Amino acid sequence: MALRIHLMRHGETEWSVSGKHTGRVDIPLTDHGEQEARRLGLRLRPTVFDYVLVSPLQRARQTCELAGFGQVAETEPNLIEWDNGDYEGLTHADVFKRRPDWNLFRDGCPSGESPAEISARADRLIDRLIMLDGNVALFSHSHFGRVLGVRWIGLPVRAGQNFILYTASLSVLCYQHEHVDEPAIESWNG
Template sequence: MALKIFIMRHGETEWSVSGKHTGRVDIPLTENGEREARQLGKRLASTTFDHVLVSPLQRARQTCDLADCGARAETEPDLIEWNNGDYEGQTHTDIFKKRPDWNLFRDGCPHGESPADISARADRLIKRLVTLDGNVALFSHSHFGRVLGVRWIGLPVQAGQHFILNTASLSVLCYQHENVAAPAIESWNNHGSYGE
């Protein structure tokens, strides 16, 4: 069976609403985030997953559970969000006061992960994913999901700044015409049912 990778970003958190950079801090979903996760589960109901991998952070695990995928989920440390280091909990406005030209995908975070670090992590995960068959569900985060998407199609990390992932969104990576030499993005940042 051909490999198809479903990337689900976790539901809303207090920090996603406020615009704070949320990397390794382990915060839960809001009530709205829980509703988003249950709605995501309804959108996934017609899809059978051969593998379910989830970030160790609770916002991703809650989303996975509420989307009715938690019973088969395996924790995958490489799905954790970008380590924001000194910028954890800060907004873009806070950071731009000190570094007006800062760009996460180009500059990384002081005392956190660099673009090279997160690229290597995404590439390591892709190396594992390509050994799998069938439908693979990944419950992860915004910035790491964006990096995973661009690395899947061979683009540099910096291209991730152009691929937005909203809360409880669904994106699908595949091979064009099932050709492993032609990785592709079938769907990105979708909030409808799969296939819409």
């Protein structure tokens, strides 16, 4: 069976509602985020997953568990969110006061991850994933998911700024016509 990667962003958190940059801070889902995760599980129910990988952060783990996959999930450190360094907990407006021309996907974060570092991390995960066959579930985060998506199709990290991921969304990465040299995005942000 050809590889199909089902990429899920975690459910809503207080910081995703407020627009704060949420990288490595380990915050839980809101009640609404828990409901989103359960609904995501209903959408995923018809699919049999050969592998389930989850970020070590609790918002992704909670989403995975509430979706019904906690018992079979393996923690994958490379799925953790972009390290926002000095910008952790700040909104875009807060950062723009300091640096009006800032762009995460171009500049990264001071004392956090650079675009080159997160690109290398996504590429390491892709190297692991391409060795697998079948359906793979990934429970991760917004910015890392965007980087993974663009790196999957061979684009630079900066292209991630053009791919939005909503909470509890589902995206599918695959191969066009099952040719491993033709990675494709079947659906995004569903």
